[in-house]
Amino acid sequence: MAEKGTQxxxxxxxxxxxxxxxxxxxxxxxxxxxxxxxxxPLFAGDYWIDxxxxxxxxxxxxxxxxxxxxxxxxxxxxxxxxxAIGSYxxxxxxxxxxxxxxxxxxxxxxxxxxxxxxxARPILHLRGDYLLIVTIGxxxxxxxxxxxxxxxLTGGPNGIIMLDQFRIFGYAIQRPIDFYYLVWALVAITxxxxxxxxxxxxxxxxxxxxxxxIAAQAMGxxxxxxxxxxxxxxxxxxxxxxxVFAAKLVVISPESFNFMESVILFCIVIxxxxxxxxxxxxxxxxxxxxxxxxxxxxxxxxxFFGLALVLMMIFRPQGLWPSKRWTTILREGEGK
Amino acid sequence: MCRSGxxxxxxxxxxxxxxxxxxxxxxxxxMALFIExxxxxxxxxxxxxxxxxxxxxxxxxxxxxxxxxxxxxMIGSYLGFTLISSALIGGAIPLWLALVVLVVLAMIxxxxxxxxxxxxxxxxxxxxxxxxxxxxxxxxxIFLQNAVMLIWGPRxxxxxxxxxxxxxxxxxxxxxxxxxxxxxAVSFVLMIALYFFxxxxxxxxxxxxxxxxxxxxxxxxxxxxxxxxxxxxxxxxLGAAAGVLLGLYYRQIHFTVGWTYGLKAFTAAIxxxxxxxxxxxxxxxxxxxxxxxxxxxxxxxxxxxxVFIILILLLIFRPTGLLGERIAEKV
Numbered sequence: 001m002a003e004k005g006t007q008x009x010x011x012x013x014x015x016x017x018x019x020x021x022x023x024x025x026x027x028x029x030x031x032x033x034x035x036x037x038x039x040x041p042l043f044a045g046d047y048w049i050d051x052x053x054x055x056x057x058x059x060x061x062x063x064x065x066x067x068x069x070x071x072x073x074x075x076x077x078x079x080x081x082x083x084a085i086g087s088y089x090x091x092x093x094x095x096x097x098x099x100x101x102x103x104x105x106x107x108x109x110x111x112x113x114x115x116x117x118x119x120a121r122p123i124l125h126l127r128g129d130y131l132l133i134v135t136i137g138x139x140x141x142x143x144x145x146x147x148x149x150x151x152x153l154t155g156g157p158n159g160i161i162m163l164d165q166f167r168i169f170g171y172a173i174q175r176p177i178d179f180y181y182l183v184w185a186l187v188a189i190t191x192x193x194x195x196x197x198x199x200x201x202x203x204x205x206x207x208x209x210x211x212x213x214i215a216a217q218a219m220g221x222x223x224x225x226x227x228x229x230x231x232x233x234x235x236x237x238x239x240x241x242x243x244v245f246a247a248k249l250v251v252i253s254p255e256s257f258n259f260m261e262s263v264i265l266f267c268i269v270i271x272x273x274x275x276x277x278x279x280x281x282x283x284x285x286x287x288x289x290x291x292x293x294x295x296x297x298x299x300x301x302x303x304f305f306g307l308a309l310v311l312m313m314i315f316r317p318q319g320l321w322p323s324k325r326w327t328t329i330l331r332e333g334e335g336k
Numbered sequence: 337m338c339r340s341g342x343x344x345x346x347x348x349x350x351x352x353x354x355x356x357x358x359x360x361x362x363x364x365x366x367m368a369l370f371i372e373x374x375x376x377x378x379x380x381x382x383x384x385x386x387x388x389x390x391x392x393x394x395x396x397x398x399x400x401x402x403x404x405x406x407x408x409x410m411i412g413s414y415l416g417f418t419l420i421s422s423a424l425i426g427g428a429i430p431l432w433l434a435l436v437v438l439v440v441l442a443m444i445x446x447x448x449x450x451x452x453x454x455x456x457x458x459x460x461x462x463x464x465x466x467x468x469x470x471x472x473x474x475x476x477x478i479f480l481q482n483a484v485m486l487i488w489g490p491r492x493x494x495x496x497x498x499x500x501x502x503x504x505x506x507x508x509x510x511x512x513x514x515x516x517x518x519x520x521a522v523s524f525v526l527m528i529a530l531y532f533f534x535x536x537x538x539x540x541x542x543x544x545x546x547x548x549x550x551x552x553x554x555x556x557x558x559x560x561x562x563x564x565x566x567x568x569x570x571x572x573x574l575g576a577a578a579g580v581l582l583g584l585y586y587r588q589i590h591f592t593v594g595w596t597y598g599l600k601a602f603t604a605a606i607x608x609x610x611x612x613x614x615x616x617x618x619x620x621x622x623x624x625x626x627x628x629x630x631x632x633x634x635x636x637x638x639x640x641x642x643v644f645i646i647l648i649l650l651l652i653f654r655p656t657g658l659l660g661e662r663i664a665e666k667v
Contacts, residue, residue: 075467122652128466129401130651133606136599137644148637259595263474270471303482309475313468314460 037184041177049176051292056183057245058284062268063190063277064237069266070275070323071203072230073210074124075132078139079265081119082235084146084257086112086242091160091252092153101166105243112239113232120231124224139262146254159253162246179248186244190237191277198277206230207275267309273319282321368509373632374625379516379585381624382523386578387601388608388616389530390571396547396611397567400466403473404453405575406598407480408446410591412576413583414488415442420499435500439522442580443573450572451565458568459561477594484591495587519581526577527617530570534613543567547611596640600627603647609657619657 041049061083068076086108093099093107123134149156166173166182173182197203205226208216217223246252268287272279291301312319387409394402419438429437457476461469503514534540545553546563554560582597583589604623608615626646631639650658 075470123648126651126655129470130655132470133401133599133602134648134651137647140599141641141644144638144641263478267471267474270467299486300482302478303486306475306477306479306482309478310457310472313464313472313475314457317464317468 034188041180046176049180051289053176053179053183053248055284055288056180056187057241057248058265058268058288059187059281060183060190060241060244061238061265062272062280062284063187063194064234064241065265066234066269066272066275066277066280067194067197067206067230067237068234069269070273070280071198071206071210072227073274074227074231075128076135076231076234077132077262077266078135078137078142078259079234079238080257080259080261081135081139081142082112082116082238083242083245083261083265084142084254085115085235086239087246087252087257088146088154088160088242089239090243090246091162094162094164094246095160098164101164101243101247105240108243109236109240112242113236115239116235117228117232120228120235124227124231136259136262139257139259143254143257143259146257154254157253157255159251159256161251162249164247166247173247179244183244183248186241194277198275202226202229210275267305271309271312271320273322276319276321276323279319279321279323283319286320369632370629371510373628375510375512375516376632377625377628378621379519379624380582380628381604381621382520383578383582383585383620384597384601384604384624385527385617385620386523386574386581387597388604388620389527389613390575391602391605392608392610392613392616393543393567393571395605396613397543397564398458398462400458400469401473401602402458402571403470403598404476404480405571406594406596406601407477407484408450408572408594409575409579409582409597409601410589410594411449411480411484412442412446412572412579413589413593414484414493414579414591415445415576416580416583417488417493417495417589420495431501435518439577439580442576446576446579447569447573450568454565454568459564481591481594488591490591492588492590495583495589497587500584515585519585522577522581526574530574531613531617539566599647600640600643603643603650606647606650606655607658612657615657622658 040052044052061079064082065076065079068074068079089108089111090101090104093104094101099107119138123131126134146154147157154160173179205216205221208219208221209223209226213223216226245256249256264287268280268283270283271286272281272283287305294301297304387405390405390408391402394400394405416438419441453476457472458469461472500515500518505512534543542553542558543563543566545556545558546560550560553563579589600623601620604619605616606619607623608617608619623643623646627639627643630642634642
């Protein structure tokens with residue numbers, strides 16, 4: 001039906017080139033951005049610091065989903081489920097066993113990662129849009145399960161109140177500014193790790209699987225393994241983010257993890273540009289910060305957002321800040 | 337913090353409960369409950385079938401999951417709500433005629449909306465990948481939901497109780513109400529009409545040809561754009577009819593129900609083998625029955641979970657649908 005896109009030579013070159021380790025941004029822009037990020041909360045009011053905290057949380061979530069959707073090209077639209085598993089693991093264990101949040105951060109990540117591994121294993125062979133539907137189903141199953149209060153653990157629709165906070169030698173991280181530094185430090189660590197991963201062997205495997213699964217298999221890549229690693233890692237990071245989210249929000253309830261949340265995360269990755277780390281940061285700014293700037297039009301926000309998605313797909317399908325390695329998937333796709 | 341004792345552990349745990357119901361529950365003896373749930377299941381199932389037809393037809397012709405389809409259904413029920421609350425049913429014309437006019441008007445309105453959406457959001461992307469079309473469809477869905485929220489308000493809306501007289505018949509131990517009969521009648525008429533249209537008319541043959549191969553169909557002189565437009569008229573129109581019927585049945589409507597019903601109807605479409613028109617009809621009825629039996633015998637709080645588990649298992653083990661290749665002709 002659709003004609004195969006013909007590739008020009010230059011297109012092919014872009015396709016093969018890897019991002020150069022020292023681009024303009026990292027030489028000049030990066031230090032400036034870091035200084036700005038450190039100084040910002042000293043001048044901003046609590047309200048805007050809070051906005052930045054949520055932005056950071058969504059950057060973390062977007063980055064975790066970007067591994068699955070962006071790097072490997074698996075359409076996961078149930079990412080809020082893993083985020084939920086992480087948040088609830090934190091809240092339940094903190095309440096029942098009184099564990100420290102520093103311990104719960106990796107534990108929640110582990111729990112969500114294991115859940116990601118177990119849930120993804122049987123469904124990874126599914127094609128694009130079928131996988132999308134299954135992950136939506138998983139998201140709903142997790143949400144309804146939380147709502148139905150199994151074994152009296154999740155508190156049903158009211159959720160759980162988190163009493164504990166992150167503590168550094170007895171100092172509780174409670175003020176917006178403390179959270180700001182905590183969240184963005186985590187973002188910095190995650191970005192660092194993910195950039196390294198992108199350039200590593202597994203990162204290249206992921207992109208290969210995304211571009212052409214059969215060719216990747218023919219080259220001896222265990223595509224199933226590559227996909228599973230991505231899914232587990234993505235779910236794990238989302239789960240660990242859940243700890244920070246629970247600590248920040250104090251009350252967590254199933255409605256924070258509904259299907260719309262997954263759609264927002266998916267759109268962050270798509271809007272920013274699949275597989276692009278700066279794209280995710282920009283995309284989450286578009287989703288979290290822009291609406292705050294346009295508060296007067298709050299009720300029209302989702303309306304415009306829906307419209308923007310359609311227009312983006314028509315006029316700029318590669319995203320706001322496409323990854324250098326971004327290639328033909330959106331133009332050619334894995335259609336027939 | 338709400339903490340329940342041991343007695344509450346069992347109801348919250350579906351498998352234990354399932355075992356109890358199959359093995360011990362006295363309710364299983366009662367035939368009446370079974371048949372009543374069967375009738376309830378057929379009623380919602382008929383609604384799912386109507387919505388599933390929209391998914392299956394669009395998929396058959398365009399190989400695309402129209403994520404906004406559930407919202408056409410939802411808009412149908414809102415249109416019905418507005419029409420019914422207006423002067424339409426004031427006694428000027430007989431009630432049954434008013435209801436027919438109501439359903440037809442909602443179908444026309446949503447059908448036109450479907451054509452507009454196709455033109456604006458899907459046609460420019462017809463040559464691009466699956467992902468772009470999916471994201472665009474999600475964008476349309478978010479847009480429509482919020483447009484409805486802005487127009488009709490964010491709260492639940494309720495159909496007036498006098499719209500359909502609450503007549504209940506007792507057959508043996510079973511109670512059946514007028515609305516259930518109406519839903520079954522209207523949806524079966526629509527489905528039979530659609531089946532006849534697709535299988536026994538020239539335009540229907542053109543639709544089937546387009547579903548098999550766009551280029552070959554074009555060579556046979558079929559205007560493929562026109563066919564796709566037609567699909568986007570019929571699918572949403574059937575969804576709108578389902579929306580009005582469900583609004584009359586459950587009375588309460590909300591702008592977010594599109595997603596839930598959309599997902600369930602999609603499950604039904606997969607069940608029958610996506611792209612397969614009779615399959616969608618059977619799949620919808622089957623899903624409705626399974627859901628209501630699950631709600632009746634296990635727990636209604638978990639009924640959506642059953643549906644999604646069925647969906648996932650189907651996609652993993654039998655993505656071609658339960659009916660399989662036997663009637664695999666795709667439309």
